Amino acid sequence: MKKGMRILIIDDEPQIRKLLKVALGAHGYEIEEATTGVDGISRTATFKPDLLIIDLGLPDIDGKDVVKTIREWSQTPIIVLTVRDQEEEKIEALDAGADDYVTKPFSVGELMARMRVSLRRAAASEHEPVITCGDLVVDLVQRRVTVAGKEIKLTPTEYELIKILAQHRGRVLTHKQLLKAVWGAAYDEDTHYIRVYIGQLRRKIEADPTQPRHIITESGVGYRLMDH
Template identity: 75%
Template sequence: MPEKSMRVLVVDDEPQIRKLLRVSLGAHGYIVDETETGLDGISRAATFKPDLIILDLGLPDIEGKEVVRQVREWSQVPIIILTARDQEQEKVETLDAGADDYITKPFGVSELMARMRVSLRRTARSDDEPVIVCGGLQVDLAQRRVTISGNEVKLTPTEYDLLKELAQHAGKVLTHKQLLKTVWGNLHSEDTHYIRVYVGQLRRKIEDDPTQPRYIISEPGVGYRLMGK
């Protein structure tokens, strides 16, 4: 059960998907509202005030990406995309527009709910929380200090900035473009080799086995997410 009755808005034009989510989420204590169009979804997001939105991309009136863009003009509510489209470019564009995560149909309800919990925890965490903990990894923002299982890890300034960005959005997919803009600036928005090099360096320092990473997870063609186990 959620700690309190979290409100979830489902925007999907498939009645069977809406029913599945209404029943499954309702059984776990979530309050669910639903609609089949993007424009109504935007309106419901303002009136229902959900804690999280589950959104399809292929809607009958406007594209799901446009729903994300419009909602992001006034709200940072977590948005999880649930869609049959699996093209990498579509994922990148949707995440760059402001979505938090992306799950491709057919999907498992348990996987969706796990992603929901991660997004809701991230939202609930105070933005000024000084120490971010992901499994055995700790990032102390105040002291710019990183430890693994209590042992301090020495990072270069750029390595730290990259890890800090991933840690502050732990569980969320960050696209190459988002990471490049934040860590290296707008002039390097296409230099994805920078990220590959620095992710490789970080993995060698924080992973038990850099070839089987537990923390910095690749989303092929899209970007990276930090996961703590």
């Protein structure tokens, strides 16, 4: 991550803001803070951050609505802070346009790993012809998938699923986002499709499908292709 990148923190909890300001400041980030959603939206426009950290539990407006509003005019990476066991909140935030989430209480190391993935994706071309995740390689031009150099035979649907996961590697994709991308909007409630095809993919690309290294389940939310 480049030094001097600008991070806007939208959170009404002073101790969280202080923790993030000290930890991220120590890594050379320029930090700006907002304590309300309304202030956060206007500071996004003036401060022009490279990444936003938004707490979903804001005092004035719902954090998900802040994400939605910012997404109307900005593609800046957004990481939301959520409370444990609020799967519905996480899903709605991701569907609203957040790139990822971190559950409180969180470690700064975990947050920074998520930030690195989001910033790297924002900087990378959306049209990379070959995507590499550890020993898994997805060649978008030849529609070819290899693991440790060995070609994996996939059905068209399996390929579309691994392709969308690879294009968003490191980022969690919700069941709804995956269904919409692979099967179309009409199927966005049919989560059993996803489970079946993820199971098939794991049998083909994982050394041990019961202990997956590539396609990780985010419980109750969706799936993430690890960016090894």
